[in-house]
Amino acid sequence: MLSAIPLFPAQASTFAADVDRLYFLILAVTSFFAIAVVIFVAIFAVKYRDESGTKVGAPIHGSIPLELAWSFIPFVIALGIFAYATVVYFELVRPPAETLQIYSTGKRWMWRFQHISGRAEINELHVPRGRPVKVTFTSEDVLHDLYIPAFRVKADAIPGRYSEIWFEPSQAGTFHLFCAEYCGTSHSGMIGRVVVMEPADYQAWLSGSDGQPLAVRGQQLFQQLGCVSCHLNDGTGRGPSLAGVYGAKVELANGAGVVADDGYIRESILTPQMKLVSGFQPVMPTFQGLVNEEGVMSLIEYIKSLPPAVKPAAQAAQAPAAPPAQR
Amino acid sequence: MPDALAAHADAHGQSHGHAAHHPALQHHFETLEQQKEASTLGMWIFIIQEVMFFGGLFTAYMLYRIWYPEAWSEGSAELDIVLGGINTVVLIASSLTMALAVRAAQTGKQKAIVNWLIVTMLLGLTFLVIKGFEYEHKWALRHVPGLNFHAEPGQAPQVEIFLSLYFALTGLHALHMVVGFILLAVIAWMAHKKRFSPEWYTPVEMSGLYWHFVDIVWIFLFPLLYLVDRAHQVAG
């Protein structure tokens, strides 16, 4: 019966054990100090007890060496824990270069997961064991939070921004998925399951639906919304060429440089004047209201799929000659 | 200070005749000097607290200005720099007349206290009236966030945030001016009743501190709201 009462969640991701190790280290250190103080207090309370209330304690006022010791030593210990915890943290927030990308949006009160192959699911997330997975997500309304205790990951879903979590599942099985930022009536109903499958089973599952790959949908939107009319591939259009732009450094009109990541692309679609690319006029209209979060994600996948321009030197030579590109 | 208190400790035994007291000395203080120091310290601490109060709005302003410089420039250009400038002069003048009121109290010129306080109040009223005109104009142009905001064509949508902060900051400031106005009315009445003297004019001084603070807040608000990128705008 006792074994049926869980004390710890499963260690279902490759870094779950690291997080647990950190937990046990801090537990050991803090328990040591807590028990030590409790023991001292108990011993002193009993040993020096005076029930009459008429005696006086010893005339001791302090000890500078002791003060320095019990300030400095805990500080050094705290520093050590901080350092170790930060190392574990960077493991959690720095995904590896190659990850399986999944997009998600949270809204009251459900999670929608979009696999780039085209399959979508609600409140369930199928992932393959043994492969790093990155989930890029946002909220369509209020704050939410994507939390998978068995993987030891969580991040807030913020409307207007992208968040990401990554993990590499190490165990097949089914695990809880919770919303961990209060969002109203059915906050505790905004839960689901993560289903970790063996890689072969995952592939089979993926092909089990006729959904369109995200990048294809993105390409369709790119045409429908008219992006293709300004963002010409050869760089002669009113907007910069998007060939190979994903992940590249972009120079802005104000001199600053940014990396064209998911957030930057989303921002460029919804609030285009904010980070104007150097050498181009602020003429791009906003697509806020014309494309939803899922549409933006598919556009990102499409842009990711664009290979870099074939002859970059020739492009640069050509660009200044074209009339619209003025300083 | 401890000596003065110790000496006073003898004079103030269990019961004391009121003749020994300045009528304004409150009974939990030993001397008028102690009372004045307490009032002054209290008012300064209160003003520091007010700085923190406005600070939250200034923080939001600073953050968004860094993020949306164009919207800030556009929004600022929509404010009336002439009316804002007049108001700035009006407030600075009112601080001068307030200081003159305090000086009058310091030198025991009873009528002058009342007169300078009234001038200060009138200048404050002028500020509020001009502000009223500005707000009314903004309403007419449909520039009030949330209530009737209508973005001008080609304008960055974040101008609505600029205007939200404009109304929040100037509205809060105006509220403080109204409180100041009432405060000065009370003090002017007390002065009219000849309650102040060179020995005790603390309330006049404390009101002066508050009024100067409200003035200084405006000195920050005016350039931050009205003068964003003006040189660039003027240059065209």
Added chain:
Amino acid sequence: MTTTALPRRTYLNHEFGIKSWLLTKDHKRIGLLYLVFVTLAFMLGGLFAAGIRAELTTPAGDLVSSDTYNKLFTMHGIMMVFFVLIPAVPAILGNFVLPLMIGAKDVAFPKINLISWYIFVIGMFITLSAMVFGGVDTGWTFYTPYSTQASNSNVMATGIGVFITGFSSILTGVNFMVTIHRMRAPGMTWFRLPLLVWALYATSLVQILGTPVIAITVFMLALERGLGFGIFNPVLGGDPVLFQHLFWFYSHPAVYIMILPPMGVISEVIACFSRKSIFGYSFVAFSSLAIAVFGFVVWAHHLFVAGISPYSAMVFSFLSFAVAIPSAVKTFNWTATMYKGAIWWKAPMFYVFGFMGLFLVGGLTGLFLAALGLDVHLHDTYFVVAHFHYIMVGGAIMGFFAGLHYYWPKITGRMYSDTLGKFSAVLIFVGFNLTFFPQFVLGYLGMPRRYHAYPPEFQVFNVLSTAGATVLAVGYALPVLYFTYSIFKGEAAGNNPWGATGLEWTTQSPPLPENFPDQPVVTEEAYDYSKREIKVA
């Protein structure tokens, strides 16, 4: 013990009638006025907690609707934070005892002190009305965009109530700071001050600098919700996370407003019931100031998973570890105070024992949350709930009760049943641990906060928690009974029933309206028991 009679003229009996209470400028009467309303708030907050724990006994959300549950935890938090924890020690015990401790006749601004109380009551009334007529369901943290755009509850009214109440806290802070600077008796130098005064000074610093920020944040929230301003609206380019920064800039220091005064009380009680000077007086005094200052630079540890940059998170994590050190210093100093003391096992000291155990757990579990790699997993789970209840209830409320039991004879002139006092302390300690320790386990398992229903495997710990809450409720109910009884039938206490040092114990119990018959002059260091021959009344 020799029998003592109650003094002839006291602050309680020199004037009668409701006007003499509602228009009083006496800091002692104002402290009691606060006691009435804070006790009321504590009972209401406790009632909401009972509702929460009753619902959570079973996994399904079957006792109340989701909306009702969300209102219950919101209102529990608001009542307890703003109307109990913030005012408890400063406005009740601080008001009563501060002028007595420094040898003054009253606080610097007695009229403002009374106005502070009225502001408190008005704010409480408005907030309660919001709760009664529909309730509020945003969580006490009011996060945007939920509070500005999605909630259908009385957010505006609650915001107005909280806004108004904040000024009570600010004015109390101003009053105490000026009182401590300007109204100390002759000979009462800074380093002869009792440590409770240092704690109240540090608290005043935080009240003055921090509270205005929550005021302006609530003001912005009201503008956004009420008028549609776009400061936090992502559609306009606003940042909903900016609200969190502004909110926690106050609300983190606020927890130090809640814990510093009780820590001051602990210093007083430990010194008295060990008959010994506090070990490391200057270190304890300065640690209060250090906590107040450091407390202002750790706020973003509430935003570790809210999208702040990892480098920013590192800075705040480091500072959050640093802020633990002064509290550790205090704990070690208190323990060392007991070494070679003469420990008198009386009820106030039992609350101190309880505090030491519970505050230790609460403070140390903060380190788990400051650790970035671990906070990702633990954030917004029941681990956090357990952590802050250990500090707020196990620390702050225990400290408040220690102070109440210590100063009760001075306030009322009567002794209460020491046996019942000790029994309540033990009951509260046991009940508290049973209620909140299982929540650490629940948190690590992954049970999120603010959940109306939960997966069945979490039930065992929830049942334990609810059982503990029942014991805790009894523990809190008992003092109401024996304190009330003592008012009518308690033995007269005399000036100094505990044989303590301190100016407040040199004068009669209850004190005179003007506190001291003659202006006291201070010649001793604080907690100078060495020169005493203790005669316990």
